[in-house]
Amino acid sequence: MFANSGNASGFALFEGTNITEASVPVDVIFVATGGSLYTTTPTPMGYRITNTDWYDTRNPVTLVDQPFYRSGSNTLNMVYTTADRGFFYVLGGEYNVALGRWMKARSQTNVQLSKTSTLAEIEGETATKLK
Known part of the structure; x- marks a missing residue:
């Protein structure tokens, strides 16, 4: 079930069962862009991504690290559908x-x-x- 609030939601698959804030998913997809998803200060924090068909942990053009959703070029997301419509x-x-x-x-x-x-x-x- 995804959030129907207009805020971003998504899914991530991890290897194993010991998941921490530093764990990198095996796969991840996000829906929408709303809410507090990524910050650069005081230290970068957000939802971690991995290299997939939609996301890259390193910007393919600038080669700058971008380990979070909404950082660098990691801005792709599934389109949010109207809430409560099935x-x-x-x-x-x-x-x-x-x-x-x-x-x-x-x-x-x-x-x-x-x-x-x-x-x-x-x-x-x-x-x-x-x-």
């Missing part, structure tokens, strides 16, 4: 397990569900369109 976010992309990297960047598709929606509405037609 949207399900679907991310399509192509990940190569052997290379350990995204070959085709993820893209967002929103599926509006109702109280009577079935799993097929997420896994069926939507999944086929993303391939």
Whole structure:
């Protein structure tokens, strides 16, 4: 479940179970940009990112470290959908397990569900369109 407040939310996957403020995720995606997400003073703090199809821990142009969401060029996010409308976010992309990297960047598709929606509405037609 993502926040429906307009503030940013997201998900991160970590290796192991001992997660601290210094832990770097294996994967991460953010929704929206609102709220207190990153500060440069007195010391840089924020939500850590990792190298993915959307984020880079080092700016690819300037080579400056940018380990947090909203720092440097790490400004991509999924589009926030209208709250309380039953949207399900679907991310399509192509990940190569052997290379350990995204070959085709993820893209967002929103599926509006109702109280009577079935799993097929997420896994069926939507999944086929993303391939």
